[in-house]
Structure formats: C-alpha cells, structure tokens
Amino acid sequence: MLALLHTSSVHVPVFDTLRDRDYPGLPLRHVVSEELLTRAQADGPDAVAGDIDQALASTVAEGAAAVLCTCSTIGGVAETRAAALGVPVLRVDRPMAVAAVAVAPRGARTTTQIVVIAALAGTVGPTVALIDEEAARSGRSVTVMATVVDGAWGRFEAGDQAGYLSAIAAAVEAVDDADVIVLAQASMAAAANHTTTAIPVLSSPVPGLRAAAAAAVSRPARRTA
Incomplete structure (x- = not known):
C-alpha cells in the first residue's frame, strides 16, 4: 500500500485516476490534512514535522510501504520523517x-x-x-x-x-x-x-507517483497492528 499525504482533497481524484491508468491494483491510502499547510504558512514548514508523523502513523501501522507527500510547501520536511515512520517518504516534486x-x-x-x-x-x-x-x-x-x-x-x-x-x-x-x-x-x-x-x-503528479509506486512495490507490506 502507498500512503499519500495531501493538504487539499482536490488531489485525491487526481492521484486515483493516475493510479488507475498507470498502476492498476496498487492500493492507495489518502490522508488529507489541510491544517498542515495552514500551520506551515503561519509558523514555517519545520513546525509541522511532528504533525506529519502523527498524520501518517496509522497508515504505516496498517501496512503502508511508502509515503508520498503531494504538498510542495511541506514536502522537504516530510522527507526527513522517513526514519521516524520507518518507511520511505517521498516529496512529489x-x-x-x-x-x-x-x-x-x-x-x-x-x-x-x-x-x-x-x-x-x-x-x-x-x-x-x-x-x-x-x-x-x-x-x-x-x-x-x-x-x-x-x-x-x-x-x-x-x-x-x-x-x-x-x-x-x-x-x-x-x-x-x-x-x-x-x-x-x-x-x-x-x-x-x-x-x-x-x-x-x-x-509533479505523474513523475512523483511513479517514484512513490516504485518505492512501495519494492518493499514488503508492513503490519504492526
């Protein structure tokens, strides 16, 4: 399973459509957290590092093999959370x-x-x-x-x-x-x-999803809960 972290729900159908076209059968789990972008705009992207962990922890526990952050503002911070989450975290751009x-x-x-x-x-x-x-x-x-x-x-x-x-x-x-x-x-x-x-x-969506899909399918599924 590939988890996608969005800061707007408009991305959900976009990436579902790309998945259906290019990677049929790849399970996607969408996590939408608009407040991450709101806080990053107000306090800076580094301020939401812990919130990213919290937003994605359950998806990793459910078996997400990789995470794709589709927000360019917080993508750089999201990448740094890979160690904390225990799976690859990629920025879409x-x-x-x-x-x-x-x-x-x-x-x-x-x-x-x-x-x-x-x-x-x-x-x-x-x-x-x-x-x-x-x-x-x-x-x-x-x-x-x-x-x-x-x-x-x-x-x-x-x-x-x-x-x-x-x-x-x-x-x-x-x-x-x-x-x-x-x-x-x-x-x-x-x-x-x-x-x-x-x-x-x-x-960014097409090449970003390509990289994330490759990361997800190259790792065994995880389930810790």
Missing part, C-alpha cells in the same frame, strides 16, 4: 526537479534557465531550494526565477478550479525566455493542457 535541471540550455546559454510558477508564496522557497539541491547533486548550472500568480490561490481556495487553472496557464504563456517551466504545486498540473508555449512545462 523531487522527480520534477531532477527533470528540470537535466534540460539543456538553449542557444548560446551555458546555464539552464528555469522559471518556477507558483500560486502560493510559501511554496517558492522550498521549490527553489529543491531545484538548487538537484542542480548541485548533478553538477548542472541553473538559474531559477520564480513567479507567484496574483490571485490564483484565492481562486483555488474558493473552489474555482477553472479560474485557478486559467490563471496559471496565462502565467505560463507569459514566460518568453526560459529553457523549462516548472509548475511548483501538484494542483497546477492540468494548466499545462491549456497552454501553447513551445517551452517545456513540467508538473
């Missing part, structure tokens, strides 16, 4: 960051120019830090610029999914000088379907 730094610079550039599109200001720091980490790991030279889409998060919180995705797509279309565009939050993924840009646009 790491495979996307790996792919972004692997994109070759265009033209005469020697550094890959990455533009991060975010709907929430608190996501920018963790996402940029992740990209820088993967660039250093791979020995690649990157320049990262970030844009927070004005008003997008308000639309998301209001349940205006169409308006939210439209705002994200417009921000993507406005980028005219980059080697790759990164959609910082998993909830943005569908916006890529509404763009015509020639610049590669990367999102």
Whole structure:
C-alpha cells in the first residue's frame, strides 16, 4: 500500500485516476490534512514535522510501504520523517526537479534557465531550494526565477478550479525566455493542457507517483497492528 499525504482533497481524484491508468491494483491510502499547510504558512514548514508523523502513523501501522507527500510547501520536511515512520517518504516534486535541471540550455546559454510558477508564496522557497539541491547533486548550472500568480490561490481556495487553472496557464504563456517551466504545486498540473508555449512545462503528479509506486512495490507490506 502507498500512503499519500495531501493538504487539499482536490488531489485525491487526481492521484486515483493516475493510479488507475498507470498502476492498476496498487492500493492507495489518502490522508488529507489541510491544517498542515495552514500551520506551515503561519509558523514555517519545520513546525509541522511532528504533525506529519502523527498524520501518517496509522497508515504505516496498517501496512503502508511508502509515503508520498503531494504538498510542495511541506514536502522537504516530510522527507526527513522517513526514519521516524520507518518507511520511505517521498516529496512529489523531487522527480520534477531532477527533470528540470537535466534540460539543456538553449542557444548560446551555458546555464539552464528555469522559471518556477507558483500560486502560493510559501511554496517558492522550498521549490527553489529543491531545484538548487538537484542542480548541485548533478553538477548542472541553473538559474531559477520564480513567479507567484496574483490571485490564483484565492481562486483555488474558493473552489474555482477553472479560474485557478486559467490563471496559471496565462502565467505560463507569459514566460518568453526560459529553457523549462516548472509548475511548483501538484494542483497546477492540468494548466499545462491549456497552454501553447513551445517551452517545456513540467508538473509533479505523474513523475512523483511513479517514484512513490516504485518505492512501495519494492518493499514488503508492513503490519504492526
């Protein structure tokens, strides 16, 4: 079983659909805790480390072989909880960051120019830090610029999914000088379907679930209760 930690219920059908398409039969256990993001915004991502343990402890006891955190704001902290939980804990955006730094610079550039599109200001720091980490790991030279889409998060919180995705797509279309565009939050993924840009646009759900599914199926099921 793969456990998924979400800070919004909108992710549940998205990952169920991807599972049905790519990993039929893989059991998923969804844990939704919106307050984790609320607290992380107010007190910083490190403040929710213990809450992540608490939110996922029962799923691990029930047999979760791995955990995927789908929230980019707290994903970096979630990764550090693997030892406490006793199973691999992955952040959904790491495979996307790996792919972004692997994109070759265009033209005469020697550094890959990455533009991060975010709907929430608190996501920018963790996402940029992740990209820088993967660039250093791979020995690649990157320049990262970030844009927070004005008003997008308000639309998301209001349940205006169409308006939210439209705002994200417009921000993507406005980028005219980059080697790759990164959609910082998993909830943005569908916006890529509404763009015509020639610049590669990367999102996290598909590669994130791929990595987590591989981690889950490579470990024997655990049951301690």
